[in-house]
Amino acid sequence: MSSIIQQLINGLILGxxxxxxxxxxxxxxGIIKLINFAHGDVYMxxxxxxxxxxxVMHFNFFIALVLSMFVSAxxxxxIEFIAYRPLRQSPRIAVLISALGVSFLLENGMSYLxxxxxxxxxxxxxxxxxxxxxxxxxNIQLIIISTAVTLMIVLTIIVKRTKMGRAMRAVSADQEAAxxxxxxxxxxxxxxxxxxxxxxxxxxxxxGLYYNNIDPLMGxxxxxxxxxxxxxxxxxxxPGAALGGWLIGILETLTQAVGLSDYKDAVVYGILIVxxxxxxxxxxxxxxxxxx
Amino acid sequence: xxxxxxxxxxxxxxIGAVIGFGVSKKSADKTSDVITIGGVFDxxxxxxxxxxxxxxxxxxxxxxxxxxxxxxxxxxxxxVKIVNKDSKSDNTExxxxxxxxxxxxxxxxxxxxxxTAATQAAVPAATKGQTPMMSPTAGADDITVQKNGKVQPYVxxxxxKNSYLGTKMAQFATDNVKAKDVVIxxxxxxxxxxxxxxxxxxxxxxxxVETDSYQAGDKDFQAMLTKIxxxxxxxxxxxGYYNEAGAILKQARDMGINVPVIGPDGLGDPKLAExxxxxxxxxxxxxxxxxxxxxxxxxxxxxxTAYKKSYKQExxxxxxxxxxxxxxxxxxxxxxxxxxxxxxxxxLAKIKNFDGVTGKMTMDAxxxxxxxxxxxxxxxxxxxxxxxxx
Numbered sequence: 001m002s003s004i005i006q007q008l009i010n011g012l013i014l015g016x017x018x019x020x021x022x023x024x025x026x027x028x029x030g031i032i033k034l035i036n037f038a039h040g041d042v043y044m045x046x047x048x049x050x051x052x053x054x055x056v057m058h059f060n061f062f063i064a065l066v067l068s069m070f071v072s073a074x075x076x077x078x079i080e081f082i083a084y085r086p087l088r089q090s091p092r093i094a095v096l097i098s099a100l101g102v103s104f105l106l107e108n109g110m111s112y113l114x115x116x117x118x119x120x121x122x123x124x125x126x127x128x129x130x131x132x133x134x135x136x137x138x139n140i141q142l143i144i145i146s147t148a149v150t151l152m153i154v155l156t157i158i159v160k161r162t163k164m165g166r167a168m169r170a171v172s173a174d175q176e177a178a179x180x181x182x183x184x185x186x187x188x189x190x191x192x193x194x195x196x197x198x199x200x201x202x203x204x205x206x207x208g209l210y211y212n213n214i215d216p217l218m219g220x221x222x223x224x225x226x227x228x229x230x231x232x233x234x235x236x237x238x239p240g241a242a243l244g245g246w247l248i249g250i251l252e253t254l255t256q257a258v259g260l261s262d263y264k265d266a267v268v269y270g271i272l273i274v275x276x277x278x279x280x281x282x283x284x285x286x287x288x289x290x291x292x
Numbered sequence: 293x294x295x296x297x298x299x300x301x302x303x304x305x306x307i308g309a310v311i312g313f314g315v316s317k318k319s320a321d322k323t324s325d326v327i328t329i330g331g332v333f334d335x336x337x338x339x340x341x342x343x344x345x346x347x348x349x350x351x352x353x354x355x356x357x358x359x360x361x362x363x364x365x366x367x368x369x370x371x372v373k374i375v376n377k378d379s380k381s382d383n384t385e386x387x388x389x390x391x392x393x394x395x396x397x398x399x400x401x402x403x404x405x406x407x408t409a410a411t412q413a414a415v416p417a418a419t420k421g422q423t424p425m426m427s428p429t430a431g432a433d434d435i436t437v438q439k440n441g442k443v444q445p446y447v448x449x450x451x452x453k454n455s456y457l458g459t460k461m462a463q464f465a466t467d468n469v470k471a472k473d474v475v476i477x478x479x480x481x482x483x484x485x486x487x488x489x490x491x492x493x494x495x496x497x498x499x500x501v502e503t504d505s506y507q508a509g510d511k512d513f514q515a516m517l518t519k520i521x522x523x524x525x526x527x528x529x530x531x532g533y534y535n536e537a538g539a540i541l542k543q544a545r546d547m548g549i550n551v552p553v554i555g556p557d558g559l560g561d562p563k564l565a566e567x568x569x570x571x572x573x574x575x576x577x578x579x580x581x582x583x584x585x586x587x588x589x590x591x592x593x594x595x596x597t598a599y600k601k602s603y604k605q606e607x608x609x610x611x612x613x614x615x616x617x618x619x620x621x622x623x624x625x626x627x628x629x630x631x632x633x634x635x636x637x638x639x640l641a642k643i644k645n646f647d648g649v650t651g652k653m654t655m656d657a658x659x660x661x662x663x664x665x666x667x668x669x670x671x672x673x674x675x676x677x678x679x680x681x682x
Contacts, residue, residue: 003518010514118535120566127546138546211511212542213535213567221509256515261504262480 015249040223046201076197234282337381458491538567
C-alpha cells in the first residue's frame, strides 16, 4: 500500500514539471492558435540560466530561480517579436515552421556554444529525506511541488483578477473584437509569451536541481510530453494543462510500477489515444461549433 | 572522326601511364624492407577523444617495435611504418580512407577504426581489399560475423565483445561482491545494454530479483527504484552508459539504497561521478579493459613506464588496446614468417596466449580475443581499487 502511495507521489512530482510546461503551450495556443514548438527549448534555456546564476554568480537557489524566470520571460518575448510577430497575418503553417526553426536554432546553438555534453547542475540545496510512515519524500521534491502549485495559483490570479489577464482572455475569445475594445493585442501576446516562458524556465531549473544534470536537448522529450498533456487536458484551457500534466506523470510512474518498464511510453500514449478517441477536445474541453 | 580517334588515343596513353606507374610502384614496394600498417583513427569529430588516444597507442607501439630492431622474418629485420588517416568520426570517411590505405598506400594490415559503426562501414573495403583489419575498440558482437553467421574473414578486434562483459561481470558479482540476489537495470534503446544483460543472466549463478528497462535520455528513475526498494538484493547491475547510470546512482543513494553497483565499461567516465555527486559514487564497480593500478600481465608494467616517459601522462585503456592491436599484428607476422596480407590474416586468427598489456589473449573462432577484464572500484567519485577478473 505504502509503495502505491509512494509511486503516486513520484508521479505527482514528475507531473508538476510537465504541468508547468503544458501551461505555456496551452496559453500560447489559446491566444494565437500556435503550437509553440520552441517551448521545450525555453525550458532548457531556463535550466542553463539557473546553472549560470548558481554556478557562476553564486546566487541563492530561489533568487536564481526568480532571475532565470525573469530572463527567460524576456527571451520568450524576444522570440515572439522576431519569429512570430512578423508572421501574424501569414497562414498558420508558416508560424508553425518558424517555431520549429527557433527550436532547432536554440538546441543546436546551445550545443555549438556550450557543447552537447551533459553538465552537472550545482547542488545548491542539500537533499534531506523525510519519512512519514512508509513514505519517503525529499526536501527537493517538496520544493518542486510547492513551487509548481504556487506558480499555478499566481497564474490563476493573474488571468482572473488583473487587467492584463482580462485582456488575455479577451484576445483569446475574439482578437478583432478585442482590438475594437481598445486592447493592445501585441502587448497582450507578448505578455502571454513572457508568462509561459517564465513557467517553463521554473520547470527547467527545478528539474536541473532534482536530476542534477542538464544538456541542450533536455527540452525535447518533456516538450513533447507537455504538448500532449496540454492537448489531453483540452488545449487552450489553463486548468486542463495542469490536470493533463499530472495525469501523464502519474500514468508514466504507474506503468513502471506494474512492471511494464519496457513499454513505458507505448502504454502511456496508448491510454492517451483512447481518452482522446472518446473526448477529442480533451478532458476539460467543450464541444464548440466552428462559426461560419 | 579524327577527333574521336585522337581522344581514344589520348585515353589509352593516360590509362596506360597510370597503370604503368602503379605497377612500377608495386614492384618497388616488394623489394623494400618496410612493413606498412595503416591507421584509421577518428582524430577529429565526436569520437576524437578515443581516436587520438588510440593513434598515440599505435604510434607508440610502432616506435617501440622499431627501436627493438623491427620485425624479424627468417633472420631478416623489417622496419615498421605506420600511415595514419583521420576518419573524422564519419562512417563514410572511415570506409573511404580504408580503401585509400589499401589501394594507394598498399598497407600490409590496418589498425582501426575506433567505433563499432565506423568499423562496420569499413568492413566491405577491407574484405574487398583482402586486408586484415584489427579494430582496437569496436564492441558490438556482430562486427566480426557475416549475415549468414560465418566469421568475417578479415576483421579482428583487440577488445572483448560487449556481451563478454556480462559474463565477466556475473563472475565478479559472485566471486568478489558475493552478491546472491541482484537487481538489473538495462538501457533497452541499444544492443549494448540488452546484450550485456542476456550474457549476465546466462552466466550468473545467483538469483536475479528483477530486471527493469529504461531508455537513453531518461531522467526519472523514482518509479523504478521505489518498486525495488523494499525487496531483498545485494547489488544493482546497471547495463548502460554513464549519463543514465549517474542519474540512477544519485536517485538510489538519495533514497537510501546503498548496495554495491556493478556496471560495464559504459560507466567508466568521470561524468558518472559528476552527475551522481562524489558522495553518492561509492561502492561502484565498472568494467575496464586496462588499468594502470592492476597490471594484467608482465607486459603491462614496462609499457606504462615507457609510455609515461615519452608522453608524460598515464596511458588510457584506449591507448593500451591500440598498442596491443599493433603488437598482435607483429606476432602474427612472426608466427607465419611472412608479411603477406593473407598470412597475417591467418596468423591473427591463430593468436594464442598472447601476452598483451591488456591481458593474455587467445582469438576465438569469431576473431574475438578471450582475456581477463579489470573491475575498477570507485569510492567518493575516485577510482580507488582495481581487480583483475581472469
